[in-house]
Amino acid sequence: MSLLVVGSIGLDTVKTPVEERSDLLGGSASYAALGASFFTPVNLVGIVGDDFPQSEFQAWESRGIDTRGVQRVHGNTFRWSGEYAWDLNTRETRSVALNVFETFSPTLPEEYRATPFVLLANIAPNLQAHVLDQMNEPRFVLADTMDLWIKTTRSDLDRLLKRVDLLILNDSEAREITQETSLIRAGRKIQQSGPRFVAIKKGEHGALLFGQDEFFSCGAYPLEDIHDPTGAGDTFAGGLGGFVSAHAQGEVTFDLLRRAMIYGSVLASFCVEAFSLERLRHLRSDEISERYKMFKAMSQFESISR
Amino acid sequence: MSLLVVGSIGLDTVKTPVEERSDLLGGSASYAALGASFFTPVNLVGIVGDDFPQSEFQAWESRGIDTRGVQRVHGNTFRWSGEYAWDLNTRETRSVALNVFETFSPTLPEEYRATPFVLLANIAPNLQAHVLDQMNEPRFVLADTMDLWIKTTRSDLDRLLKRVDLLILNDSEAREITQETSLIRAGRKIQQSGPRFVAIKKGEHGALLFGQDEFFSCGAYPLEDIHDPTGAGDTFAGGLGGFVSAHAQGEVTFDLLRRAMIYGSVLASFCVEAFSLERLRHLRSDEISERYKMFKAMSQFESISR
Numbered sequence: 001m002s003l004l005v006v007g008s009i010g011l012d013t014v015k016t017p018v019e020e021r022s023d024l025l026g027g028s029a030s031y032a033a034l035g036a037s038f039f040t041p042v043n044l045v046g047i048v049g050d051d052f053p054q055s056e057f058q059a060w061e062s063r064g065i066d067t068r069g070v071q072r073v074h075g076n077t078f079r080w081s082g083e084y085a086w087d088l089n090t091r092e093t094r095s096v097a098l099n100v101f102e103t104f105s106p107t108l109p110e111e112y113r114a115t116p117f118v119l120l121a122n123i124a125p126n127l128q129a130h131v132l133d134q135m136n137e138p139r140f141v142l143a144d145t146m147d148l149w150i151k152t153t154r155s156d157l158d159r160l161l162k163r164v165d166l167l168i169l170n171d172s173e174a175r176e177i178t179q180e181t182s183l184i185r186a187g188r189k190i191q192q193s194g195p196r197f198v199a200i201k202k203g204e205h206g207a208l209l210f211g212q213d214e215f216f217s218c219g220a221y222p223l224e225d226i227h228d229p230t231g232a233g234d235t236f237a238g239g240l241g242g243f244v245s246a247h248a249q250g251e252v253t254f255d256l257l258r259r260a261m262i263y264g265s266v267l268a269s270f271c272v273e274a275f276s277l278e279r280l281r282h283l284r285s286d287e288i289s290e291r292y293k294m295f296k297a298m299s300q301f302e303s304i305s306r
Numbered sequence: 307m308s309l310l311v312v313g314s315i316g317l318d319t320v321k322t323p324v325e326e327r328s329d330l331l332g333g334s335a336s337y338a339a340l341g342a343s344f345f346t347p348v349n350l351v352g353i354v355g356d357d358f359p360q361s362e363f364q365a366w367e368s369r370g371i372d373t374r375g376v377q378r379v380h381g382n383t384f385r386w387s388g389e390y391a392w393d394l395n396t397r398e399t400r401s402v403a404l405n406v407f408e409t410f411s412p413t414l415p416e417e418y419r420a421t422p423f424v425l426l427a428n429i430a431p432n433l434q435a436h437v438l439d440q441m442n443e444p445r446f447v448l449a450d451t452m453d454l455w456i457k458t459t460r461s462d463l464d465r466l467l468k469r470v471d472l473l474i475l476n477d478s479e480a481r482e483i484t485q486e487t488s489l490i491r492a493g494r495k496i497q498q499s500g501p502r503f504v505a506i507k508k509g510e511h512g513a514l515l516f517g518q519d520e521f522f523s524c525g526a527y528p529l530e531d532i533h534d535p536t537g538a539g540d541t542f543a544g545g546l547g548g549f550v551s552a553h554a555q556g557e558v559t560f561d562l563l564r565r566a567m568i569y570g571s572v573l574a575s576f577c578v579e580a581f582s583l584e585r586l587r588h589l590r591s592d593e594i595s596e597r598y599k600m601f602k603a604m605s606q607f608e609s610i611s612r
Contacts, residue, residue, distance in 0.1 A: 086487065181393040183510070185530050205512070206512075206525065208525075208528070214604075217525035217528065217605055219514075219524065222489075223488070224491050225488070226488070259608060262607055296608075298522055298523055299522070299605065300564075300607075301564065301605065301606075
């Protein structure tokens with residue numbers, strides 16, 4: 001079934017210790033939608049300026065991504081520029097220009113309102129809530145967030161959490177939002193504030209999933225070379241949400257989310273192999289299945305079945 | 307089959323954000339030997355002073371740990387004092403007194419020399435090598451090390467690595483010894499310097515195991531409350547070595563090491579639940595099996611079998 005994805009669409013400039021590239025397609029919704037598109041049809045919601053390349057719309061549509069919810073308005077597209085430290089584990093934002101994003105207030109096309117699954121990719125929580133307000137009782141709502149919203153719009157975020165089934169955030173954000181040092185305590189505490197499920201992303205160390213009385217821990221797919229970590233978390237959320245939308249039968253179960261987490265991790269591992277969305281643009285389904293099998297084999301405690 | 311364990315035996319003073327305790331049994335060999343004793347008979351090698359409590363010898367012997375290789379000499383036992391930061395992830399050494407350790411040159415009892423498995427717990431690499439020199443071709447040699455030896459006695463360590471089957475070290479040490487930021491590259495590079503197998507410990511994030519063409523990644527057993535992280539790495543090494551010694555039939559295989567890593571992690575997870583060796587002293591085998599099952603269930607990608 002379809003997944004609605006809302007988030008930022010931008011043009012990025014990224015500097016790694018090895019290379020600098022500019023005018024790259026970026027933004028949380030760009031990564032999440034493409035990640036999800038490997039599993040399910042996507043209804044994309046976002047905003048771009050008149051400097052945004054028309055070819056991206058064609059690329060989206062060729063991947064089963066509906067772009068009727070992407071507004072093209074007068075002005076410049078959202079721009080972000082960041083620089084990674086030598087180990088690629090930390091980054092500094094060099095500049096942000098909201099541009100057309102400043103006045104963005106998403107209005108969903110009528111055809112989008114009954115989309116059964118919703119991924120609120122990382123944008124301000126009041127915009128995420130505004131999208132939910134326009135939906136006809138979605139079956140399952142996933143939301144991603146970031147430290148900026150925890151620091152600056154905490155009450156909006158707290159209200160949103162009560163409407164979310166699965167919250168996705170990274171380890172430092174989980175610690176910050178709960179003021180707990182233990183990630184296990186942090187995950188449990190976030191569940192008490194609303195979401196039935198919580199996924200904590202730990203970058204190169206994998207991810208944790210918390211259910212009602214259940215818990216799942218997985219490593220990250222091991223990579224020797226990482227070219228650009230930008231968008232890995234958004235791609236993870238997209239892959240996860242796409243897999244759930246494609247495979248949920250009735251209630252979304254913990255076992256389904258567990259597998260969805262792995263597919264999210266696999267998608268994210270491809271994402272970082274090249275700048276921007278370049279690797280994902282050329283990714284094939286059989287490469288995803290093959291990596292899933294490898295990942296499973298290297299995570300099994302006992303006998304290996306491939 | 308038996309496992310020979312050599313390393314430090316000390317009396318520790320440990321300060322956590324919550325509590326300070328002194329004159330605790332500590333040292334790499336104390337943790338490693340007790341961890342291993344849940345799986346296999348242990349031949350312990352070390353040195354203590356005349357201030358060392360005789361009751362510890364009885365405690366060791368009651369757990370199947372042979373203490374004929376523990377020298378008791380005139381002088382004070384090795385002492386270490388450390389303080390943990392608020393999140394228990396980093397610690398500062400407040401003081402170290404080598405005492406009787408300063409002149410330690412282990413001489414193995416005749417009965418120890420044919421022990422088939424050897425765990426060189428963390429001590430200076432020249433002492434680790436000196437123990438190996440006295441052994442009759444052991445079947446499998448595990449060694450642990452630390453940043454101090456990488457910095458101060460690198461050439462001793464490099465020579466030792468050529469005689470080791472499995473090197474155990476933590477993530478920052480793996481990066482330091484190889485000057486690689488990627489742990490995957492680091493593990494592979496260490497293999498080229500000698501050890502067929504490398505285990506990289508990542509604390510709360512689990513551990514990685516590198517074989518010839520194989521790789522295994524596991525998380526850490528999730529704990530809400532950690533009381534004292536001291537000795538977790540030594541206990542991991544001991545549990546791993548003990549399990550391998552108990553279960554190796556012919557060649558030590560990657561699949562055996564994979565399970566041994568999990569048992570090492572399980573032992574380490576019990577270790578940190580109380581100060582010093584208090585939790586391990588009262589640990590039962592059925593608690594270990596139960597936690598192994600739970601850990602397996604929460605790490606499986608697909609169907610859960612308990």
